[in-house]
Amino acid sequence: MNKYDCVIIGGGPAGLSAALTLGRARRKIAIFDNGTNRNRVTQESHGFLTRDGIKPQEFKNIASKEIKSYPSISMLDQTIIEITKNDKSGLFLVKTSENKSYMSAKVLLATGIQEEFPLPQIRQYYGKSLFSCPYCDGWELRDKPLAIIAEKEEHIKHMTKLVFNWSQDLIVFTNGHQLSDNVQSEFERKKIKLYTECVKNLHGEDSNLISIELETGEHILRSGGFVVPNFYRPNKFAKQLNCQVDENGIIITDGAGRTTAAGIYVAGETEKGGASSLMIAAAEGFKTASSINLDITIDRF
């Protein structure tokens, strides 16, 4: 069985950046990816310096090409289903859905997060006309008639105030949830309309939103907008490996990617279990890779 210095699970910007850094540090790396990166649904990625407007797949292709020039890195399109530690050898055994196994001294969890929406119909429009990050897609939707779809008051307040910077033609949909008088009057003052009725359906063409239908039968015209999803990690690896998590569900680290479980590291959105950005994830990948390399160096010096 092949033995690696580090197995990286997740080939998003966090994992890819870590792979590049570790490859350049002459470490033997296997990086696994199963193509479930959450931004695969979008046409263009914005805000990554030098790559503004790039397609997510092109971003991955460029990164993969760079990484492949380092001979100690193996890139594998496989899903990891299990990670266990051999307490005697201190090595980790990583298993794939194809029943293949790999051994490694260190493991980097960079598996990102996924979204759960207040309405399942949002999925059809997500990445084309409905988004969750105004910094990523606010510019493209500027001055358009937009919807804010969210259910919790704190989320509604935050997202509405933020998006108001890009478009003042806003309508808030709470899908059956009531808002405090305070927030209602704040919105009234800014001429932001509010619908607290349940949403029945979304209508559009080719994933471009046209209208939002309420339970009352009313159709409200909107050409795009922002939603606040719930985010979750797509696996239980951190828990199974005894990485401590704080009361907010954030994986506890030393600030440089080392979890509380020896040999297990984390980078990118999976650490906080919440949304960030390509640039932040890539930077975290670099930082965590430096910790991994330093720890291997000290272990073996």
Ligand SMILES: Cc1cc2nc3c(=O)[nH]c(=O)nc-3n(C[C@H](O)[C@H](O)[C@H](O)COP(=O)(O)OP(=O)(O)OC[C@H]3O[C@@H](n4cnc5c(N)ncnc54)[C@H](O)[C@@H]3O)c2cc1C
């Ligand atoms: C619609 C949309 C638009 C966005 N637009 C922008 C934008 O314009 N600019 C910006 O900066 N950010 C944008 N983002 C956010 C950006 O995609 C994330 O911040 C970033 O991808 C997080 O990087 P990551 O490496 O942590 O996770 P990811 O990019 O999600 O990568 C995680 C990887 O892990 C892999 N994986 C998961 N589980 C397994 C497993 N068990 N085995 C093998 N592989 C596994 C997945 O295939 C995935 O590729 C957008 C997100 C969405 C949803």
